Each structure stands twice: as C-alpha cells, then as structure tokens.
Amino acid sequence: MADCVVGIDLGTSGCKVLALSEDLEVIAEAYAKYDTVIPRPGWAEQNPAEWWSAVLSTLREISKKLEEKRIRVSGIGLTGQMHSLVLVNRNGKVLRPAILWNDQRNSRQCEEILERVGGLERLVKLINNGIFTGVTLGKILWVMENEPEIFSRTHKILVPKDYIRYMLSGDFATDVSDASGTHLFDIRRKMWCRELLELFDIPEEILPDKVVESREVTGYLKEELCERLGWPDGVPIVGGGADVIVQSTCSGGISSNELVIILGTAGIVAITSEEVIDNSDGVLQFYCSTLPNKWALYGCTLAAGASLEWAKTTFCDLEETVAKRLGISVYDVISEEASKSDIGSGGIFYLPFLSGERAPHPDPNARGVFIGLNLKTNKEDILRSVLEGVSYSLRAVADKIMEVSKLKVKEVYLTGGGTMSPLWRQIFADVFGRPVKVLKYSEKGGAFGAAVLAGVGVGMWRNVEEVVRSLEIVHENQPIEGNKILYEKHYKVYLQLYPSLKHLFKIVASLQREVG
Numbered sequence: 458m459a460d461c462v463v464g465i466d467l468g469t470s471g472c473k474v475l476a477l478s479e480d481l482e483v484i485a486e487a488y489a490k491y492d493t494v495i496p497r498p499g500w501a502e503q504n505p506a507e508w509w510s511a512v513l514s515t516l517r518e519i520s521k522k523l524e525e526k527r528i529r530v531s532g533i534g535l536t537g538q539m540h541s542l543v544l545v546n547r548n549g550k551v552l553r554p555a556i557l558w559n560d561q562r563n564s565r566q567c568e569e570i571l572e573r574v575g576g577l578e579r580l581v582k583l584i585n586n587g588i589f590t591g592v593t594l595g596k597i598l599w600v601m602e603n604e605p606e607i608f609s610r611t612h613k614i615l616v617p618k619d620y621i622r623y624m625l626s627g628d629f630a631t632d633v634s635d636a637s638g639t640h641l642f643d644i645r646r647k648m649w650c651r652e653l654l655e656l657f658d659i660p661e662e663i664l665p666d667k668v669v670e671s672r673e674v675t676g677y678l679k680e681e682l683c684e685r686l687g688w689p690d691g692v693p694i695v696g697g698g699a700d701v702i703v704q705s706t707c708s709g710g711i712s713s714n715e716l717v718i719i720l721g722t723a724g725i726v727a728i729t730s731e732e733v734i735d736n737s738d739g740v741l742q743f744y745c746s747t748l749p750n751k752w753a754l755y756g757c758t759l760a761a762g763a764s765l766e767w768a769k770t771t772f773c774d775l776e777e778t779v780a781k782r783l784g785i786s787v788y789d790v791i792s793e794e795a796s797k798s799d800i801g802s803g804g805i806f807y808l809p810f811l812s813g814e815r816a817p818h819p820d821p822n823a824r825g826v827f828i829g830l831n832l833k834t835n836k837e838d839i840l841r842s843v844l845e846g847v848s849y850s851l852r853a854v855a856d857k858i859m860e861v862s863k864l865k866v867k868e869v870y871l872t873g874g875g876t877m878s879p880l881w882r883q884i885f886a887d888v889f890g891r892p893v894k895v896l897k898y899s900e901k902g903g904a905f906g907a908a909v910l911a912g913v914g915v916g917m918w919r920n921v922e923e924v925v926r927s928l929e930i931v932h933e934n935q936p937i938e939g940n941k942i943l944y945e946k947h948y949k950v951y952l953q954l955y956p957s958l959k960h961l962f963k964i965v966a967s968l969q970r971e972v973g
Contacts, residue, residue, distance in 0.1 A: 587739020
C-alpha cells in the first residue's frame with residue numbers, strides 16, 4: 458500500500474486539505490467554507506466550531522478518495538491564518554469567538570504596548586519586531602481589559618492551526634513561526650519573551666505547552682478520529698507553520714537569493730535569511746522560518762488581490778457577462794482588456810491603499826487613489842493601472858527588505874491568484890527587473906506546504922529545500938529591457954505620490970469617519 462501525507466490549511470475564508478504522494482503528486486483535495494462575522498465596524502470574528510466542522514468534512518472527503526486508491530496516510534501537517542486569537546478553558550472549550558488577524562479593535566492597546574515597553578526601539582530589542590493591530594499580543598490585552606471574566610477562565614491561548622492541533626491530538630503546542638507572530642516571542646533565542654509576559658501580566662502557563670520546529674512531531678491523531686477516518690493508529694502530526702511563512706518557503710523562497718511574492722487578498726513580499734537581521738524600525742516582520750536555523754523577513758500590503766477584486770466589482774459587469782458566456786474566468790477577460798493599454802496605463806497611477814496600508818507605509822489613514830485621469834483615459838488604462846499599482850507597491854516593499862537586509866536577490870517567485878495572468882507576471886518581471894518564476898503547486902497555497910512539512914517530519918523526504926528544488930517551473934517571465942527602463946521611470950514617480958498625499962489622507966479618513 459502506498460503512503461501519502463496530508464496538509465491542512467485553515468485559511469480566512471475556508472479550510473483547504475490535500476493529500477500528497479511520495480512522488481509529489483496531489484492525489485486528493487477538498488475545501489470547505491466558513492463565515493466571518495463583523496460585530497462592529499473594524500471587528501472580525503469567526504467561530505472555531507465552524508473551523509473544526511470544516512476540517513472534519515474535508516478530512517472525510519479525502520479519506521474516501523484515498524480509500525478508493527488504497528493509499529495510507531502517514532503524517533499530517535498544519536498551517537493557517539496567523540495572529541488570530543483563540544481562548545479555551547481547562548476542558549478545551551472555546552470561551553469566545555476567535556478575534557481574527559484583520560480585526561482592528563485593539564489599536565489603543567497597541568499604542569499602550571509601546572508606551573509601557575518604553576518605545577519602539579526597546580520592543581525591537583526584545584523581539585526584533587514592532588507592534589500593530591494584527592498581532593496576537595494586542596488582542597490578548599483587549600480581552601484582559603474588556604472581558605476580564607473570560608480571561609480569568611482561560612487555560613490556553615492558541616492561534617487557529619494550533620486549536621485544530623488540539624482537536625486532532627489533544628496537544629497544546631505551536632511552532633516557532635506562529636509563536637513569532639504573537640509578538641510575545643524572542644526570535645533570537647526561540648523562546649517566549651518573559652520580560653513582555655511579566656510586564657503585561659500574562660502567565661506563561663496559558664501559552665502552548667511546547668514550541669517546536671515546523672518539522673517536529675507534536676503528537677498523534679486521536680484513536681477515535683483514526684477509526685472514523687479509517688486511518689492507521691497513531692498518525693503523527695507535525696508542528697507546521699504560519700501560512701505566510703509556509704507558503705513563501707514552499708513556493709521557492711528557500712534561500713536569501715530568492716524573493717517570494719504572495720498575491721492573495723493582501724500582498725506579501727518575503728525572503729529567507731540565514732542570520733538574524735536587525736529590524737530597526739519595525740515596519741517589516743521578522744519571524745522564525747519553517748526551515749530550521751533560518752528566519753523569514755517579510756512585509757505586507759493590505760489590498761493586492763483585493764484591488765483587482767474591487768476593480769472587478771466596480772467596473773467589470775460586462776466582463777463578468779462575457780466570462781460566463783465563454784466559460785472562462787472573469788480575471789482572464791480583465792487581463793485581456795488591461796493588455797490593450799500600453800506600459801504606464803496612459804499616464805495613470807493607482808495607489809492600492811483601499812484598506813489603509815502596513816508596509817512600507819504603516820498608515821491606517823492611507824486611501825486608494827487614481828491620479829492622472831484625463832479625457833483620453835479608458836477602462837483598459839484603469840484596469841492596467843491597478844495591475845501596475847499593485848506591482849509598484851510590492852516593489853516598494855521589496856526595496857525596503859533589501860534596504861534592511863542588505864541581501865541580493867537574483868530571482869522572484871510568484872504564488873497566489875495573480876500567477877494565472879500572463880500579463881501580470883510580465884509586469885512583475887519588468888517592474889522588479891528580475892526573472893519571475895512560478896513553481897508547480899504554487900496555487901495550492903499553504904496546504905501543499907503543510908503536507909511537505911509533514912512528509913519531512915515523518916521521513917518521507919530529507920528536507921524542505923530538497924522538495925522545493927525538485928518542483929517543476931510552470932511559468933517563467935524574463936524582464937524585457939525596454940519595458941524595464943520605462944517602468945523604472947514610472948516607479949520613481951509612484952514613490953513620490955504617498956509622501957505628497959500623506960497629510961491629505963488623514964483629513965480624508967477623518968471625513969469618511971464622520972459620514973459613517
């Protein structure tokens with residue numbers, strides 16, 4: 458009987474599970490959605506019971522497929538949305554809905570963190586990271602202040618994938634990458650930062666019992682679940698990792714020469730480092746990698762794929778109709794439309810700050826902008842400007858990474874939904890001035906990476922690097938010299954737009970809050 462490993466990716470919109478064979482073929486997949494609740498503007502919550510229901514349904518679905526093929530599961534890997542907060546009592550019961558990574562309610566607590574620590578410089582010395590509303594620490598303090606009765610009953614604080622780990626095996630554990638994302642973790646010494654825990658009266662015993670490397674086995678699938686799924690007894694569960702780190706690593710970013718762009722709702726630019734790099738201004742995020750003795754430096758923009766989704770919803774009813782009639786993706790139609798506009802989009806620049814911004818401009822007041830509109834502007838120009846604007850914004854993050862790290866990038870790997878557009882791939886190659894490559898299974902996201910970590914953990918493969926180097930390159934775009942020169946000229950203009958508009962963004966954001 459052949460063996461496989463299973464990767465579970467607990468995303469923001471749904472749970473994706475896949476089974477990966479020893480020869481790196483995806484042999485079964487399943488997906489289940491769940492809802493996000495917005496109790497108030499700026500808040501975002503999910504019910505962990507829905508996560509667990511989604512995990513069970515997807516595992517049952519792939520189990521049937523594996524049984525038909527007579528394939529045995531030999532390990533499970535986990536990944537999922539970072540930073541989100543889950544609180545459970547001594548019986549493992551969830552005490553309140555999970556507060557998600559994109560929840561903004563703890564902005565005041567984040568300001569207080571910096572004040573009580575003694576400023577950003579001191580915080581960076583402790584954990585080599587700054588603070589923002591997305592990370593777990595601010596959410597913990599919000600619960601302590603606003604829901605003290607719930608906090609008093611808290612036995613363990615978990616992130617989403619580690620709640621699923623508990624439900625699968627009964628173990629309270631996390632890995633070094635997700636521990637880093639709490640901003641309570643000393644990434645240099647790979648241990649909880651006791652100075653922060655003491656300063657904010659957070660008992661260390663309510664954190665996971667152990668912090669492991671991503672490939673380490675943390676426990677074994679419960680006997681009753683093995684029986685329900687028809688799997689062998691004692692299936693190992695490995696540490697896994699935070700979704701951004703897992704996806705960037707398994708999409709090509711295994712050394713300091715390779716930059717990875719993740720084109721999801723948000724946009725991520727990440728690089729792997731062999732040593733700790735001083736993250737002095739805290740704009741970027743510096744976490745332990747899923748690769749042992751390595752670290753991940755990355756920056757996040759908040760509306761990359763979201764900008765294209767917004768443009769589709771706002772401008773593209775006709776394209777939606779055409780796509781349905783032709784039986785193709787609406788994004789293929791949009792890409793074809795955008796290709797009719799020349800480089801520079803007829804002099805139109807788009808600033809993709811639809812959700813505020815995090816990097817390289819940490820500014821919640823930043824807003825989306827089209828500048829350069831004139832009577833000759835058409836829809837094709839506007840659509841191309843969105844693709845170019847997102848590319849410029851991610852190039853700006855990459856430049857920040859290069860400035861901080863002093864690393865030299867030879868090539869760029871692209872992963873996420875935008876990889877399907879030949880036009881966008883070429884724009885990235887030309888804007889970044891480097892070859893852009895897409896590896897096989899990049900579109901599978903974190904589930905593929907989680908399965909790879911499981912395989913390494915149970916000895917199916919020697920290490921993650923070996924697996925990634927063996928993957929086929931399915932797309933490759935070389936920068937075109939003339940395009941590269943033109944884009945460099947436009948990029949220099951783009952860089953001047955945010956500083957010129959920053960003071961107005963604050964005024965506009967204030968007006969928007971007044972009108973609701």
